[in-house]
Amino acid sequence: MSPRGKKLNEQMRSDAKAKITKAALEVFAEYGYHGATMEQIMKASGLSKGLVYHYFPSKEKIFFHLVDKALEISRNTWKEALDSPGTAWEKIEKLSENVAKIAFTDESSLYSLIMVQATTQGKSIPGLMEHIFQHLAFYNELPPLIIEAQKSGEAAPGDPQILFLAYVALIQGFVLFLLNDDETKKKITPEIFTKVLRNPGKPNG
Amino acid sequence: MSPRGKKLNEQMRSDAKAKITKAALEVFAEYGYHGATMEQIMKASGLSKGLVYHYFPSKEKIFFHLVDKALEISRNTWKEALDSPGTAWEKIEKLSENVAKIAFTDESSLYSLIMVQATTQGKSIPGLMEHIFQHLAFYNELPPLIIEAQKSGEAAPGDPQILFLAYVALIQGFVLFLLNDDETKKKITPEIFTKVLRNPGKPNG
DNA sequence: GTCTATACACTGATAGAC
DNA sequence: GTCTATCAGTGTATAGAC
Numbered sequence: 001m002s003p004r005g006k007k008l009n010e011q012m013r014s015d016a017k018a019k020i021t022k023a024a025l026e027v028f029a030e031y032g033y034h035g036a037t038m039e040q041i042m043k044a045s046g047l048s049k050g051l052v053y054h055y056f057p058s059k060e061k062i063f064f065h066l067v068d069k070a071l072e073i074s075r076n077t078w079k080e081a082l083d084s085p086g087t088a089w090e091k092i093e094k095l096s097e098n099v100a101k102i103a104f105t106d107e108s109s110l111y112s113l114i115m116v117q118a119t120t121q122g123k124s125i126p127g128l129m130e131h132i133f134q135h136l137a138f139y140n141e142l143p144p145l146i147i148e149a150q151k152s153g154e155a156a157p158g159d160p161q162i163l164f165l166a167y168v169a170l171i172q173g174f175v176l177f178l179l180n181d182d183e184t185k186k187k188i189t190p191e192i193f194t195k196v197l198r199n200p201g202k203p204n205g
Numbered sequence: 206m207s208p209r210g211k212k213l214n215e216q217m218r219s220d221a222k223a224k225i226t227k228a229a230l231e232v233f234a235e236y237g238y239h240g241a242t243m244e245q246i247m248k249a250s251g252l253s254k255g256l257v258y259h260y261f262p263s264k265e266k267i268f269f270h271l272v273d274k275a276l277e278i279s280r281n282t283w284k285e286a287l288d289s290p291g292t293a294w295e296k297i298e299k300l301s302e303n304v305a306k307i308a309f310t311d312e313s314s315l316y317s318l319i320m321v322q323a324t325t326q327g328k329s330i331p332g333l334m335e336h337i338f339q340h341l342a343f344y345n346e347l348p349p350l351i352i353e354a355q356k357s358g359e360a361a362p363g364d365p366q367i368l369f370l371a372y373v374a375l376i377q378g379f380v381l382f383l384l385n386d387d388e389t390k391k392k393i394t395p396e397i398f399t400k401v402l403r404n405p406g407k408p409n410g
Numbered sequence: 411g412t413c414t415a416t417a418c419a420c421t422g423a424t425a426g427a428c
Numbered sequence: 429g430t431c432t433a434t435c436a437g438t439g440t441a442t443a444g445a446c
Contacts, residue, residue, distance in 0.1 A: 016415085032326040034239035038436060048417045049437090059436065113325060119381060120322055121237040156400070162392050169378025170371060170401070176324060177374050187367050195361070196375070196397075200405040243426060254429085258428060 017055050019045045021069070024062045029110040032117050033063055033125060060125065067118050067128070070111035071135045077102050082141050088148035089155065092197060095142075096190035099171055104178060104185045112175040139168070146197060156199045166196045222260050224250045226274070229267045234315040237322050238268055238330060265330065272323050272333070275316035276340045282307050287346050293353035294360065297402060300347075301395035304376055309383060309390045317380040344373070351402060361404045371401045 023045035027036045038059055042052050056062045081095035102108055115132075122129040143164045149155035156163060170193060178185050228250035232241045243264055247257050261267045286300035307313055320337075327334040348369045354360035361368060375398060383390050 030326075031329040032237050032239055032322075034237055035326055035329045037434085039434090050417050050439095051415070053437070054415070057437095116321070116381065117237070117325055119384075120318060120325070121235075121240055124236040124240045159392055161389065162397065165379065165382055165389065166375060166397055166400075169382050170375045171378070172381060173374025173376070173378030174370065176321065176377060177370055179324075184366065184370065187364055192367065192371055192401075195371075195405075196401055198405065200400075200403065242424085244424090255428080258426095262427090264426065 016047065016051060019047060020052055020055055020062070021065065025066055025107075025110050025114065028063060028066060028117070029113045033121055063114075063118075063125065064128070064131065066111070066114050067132065068135070070115045070118075071132070073102070073108055073111055074115075075135070075138050078138050078141070082138075082145070087152070088145040089152065091145055092142075092149060092155070093190065093194055096193040099193055100188050100190045103171060103175060104188055109175060109179060109185075112172070113179065116172060116176060139164075142167070149197070150199075153199055153201075155197050163197055167193060170196055221252065221256065224252060225257055225260055225267070226270065230271055230312075230315050230319065233268060233271060233322070234318045238326055268319075268323075268330065269333070269336065271316070271319050272337065273340070275320045275323075276337070278307070278313055278316055279320075280340075280343050283343050283346070287343075287350070292357070292359075293350040294357065296350055297347075297354060297360070298395065298399055301398040304398055305393050305395040308376060308380060309393055314380055314384065314390075317377070318384065321377060321381060344369075347372070354402070355404075358404055358406075360402050368402055372398060375401055 020041065024036075024041045027040045027044055030036075031040070036059075038049070038052065041062070042049050045052065056065070077098045078095060081098045082091055084091060084094050086094070103112060118125075118128055118132060122132065143160050146155050146160045146163050150157060150160065174188065174192075178188075225246065229241075229246045232245045232249055235241075236245070241264075243254070243257065246264075246267070247254055250257065261270070282303045283300060286303045287296055289296060289299050291299070308317060323330075323333055323337060327337065348365050351360050351365040351368050355362060355365065379393065379397075383393075
């Protein structure tokens with residue numbers, strides 16, 4: 001049916017989509033959802049207006065696509081640690097390792113920024129917050145691990161929900177502050193994140 | 206000259222300005238700089254289009270005004286702690302107290318959110334980033350205190366700049382996550398913030 | 411000839427400004 | 429209330445592979 005070979009077509013499709021995605025990531029990260037214009041995304045991608053709209057039906061759908069990719073990166077980073085063998089505390093340490101390794105790479109930083117923007121402006125983008133909450137379910141796996149690690153004395157005592165929030169807040173906060181500071185990014189260690197959960201009464205659990 | 210008494214006039218001016226500021230704070234916090242419209246701010250303030258433009262020359266100037274107020278709240282919170290008497294570590298503990306007490310009140314939360322938005326979208330608002338950096342100089346007073354507290358063994362060892370960043374990141378991160386969670390806000394204690402700086406080898410410095 | 415990628419002028423709506 | 433600029437989104441047309 002297809003005049004061009006199917007493979008070639010798919011190649012072109014995914015090439016173009018990847019170009020648009022990359023350009024949109026950069027533009028949205030810099031200007032925010034409302035501040036970014038399709039014009040900017042077209043210029044950044046080097047593609048025409050018609051083509052961009054050929055692949056994505058709307059600005060909103062492009063943003064949703066980026067949010068989905070951000071969630072996927074995050075979920076993979078978490079899942080790989082939380083599904084690893086070992087005690088609850090070992091899993092938490094593994095998670096800190098993964099975060100330190102992945103969250104501050106150039107691409108991940110931009111995706112994290114997309115999530116921050118989604119959080120702060122989500123109310124003005126219909127359906128976005130619901131979409132995010134639905135796909136953030138993997139976060140819920142951490143609090144039970146904290147509770148388990150509290151029982152073994154490795155995690156700090158106190159409200160597990162607050163400890164959990166502190167952990168996530170610290171990661172997001174770092175992303176925000178290190179956007180343009182590559183030198184400091186290199187100094188991020190897993191220990192920084194684990195520290196907010198660790199029980200100081202029992203050093204080095 | 207003035208048909209109305211001078212005092213009355215000034216009263217009206219500050220009333221109107223306060224109304225606009227309050228409305229703008231809420232609208233910008235919810236929709237972001239670009240997502241917010243002057244229409245929304247006018248409706249939220251209950252004032253006419255003409256009056257709003259009488260008090261502020263542009264949308265941009267309103268946002269700058271909010272950023273300045275946010276910086277002022279932050280500076281006061283920090284200064285009051287860092288200028289207090291006592292050791293370096295005591296000042297840090299006082300700072301955590303102030304932050305826990307002030308940063309999560311309804312008004313401060315919104316101002317913090319304005320700062321987050323300014324950070325993430327600042328590049329698309331001319332002059333904003335420079336403006337913010339100029340007025341964030343008070344942040345620079347914390348790292349020396351950390352270094353001093355490291356010498357006395359109260360602060361954790363390690364790169365003071367990273368510890369400083371972790372402290373600030375944690376505060377900002379909490380603000381971001383607790384926007385719509387008043388129940389959890391109540392549970393925030395100074396200890397959560399101090400913990401990221403404390404030396405676990407010497408509990409309770 | 412047919413299908414798909416691509417280009418771009420245009421439209422309608424709405425925002426900021428005054 | 430009005431003016432003007434600009435945005436998201438569309439309609440139509442061309443190019444080229446098969």
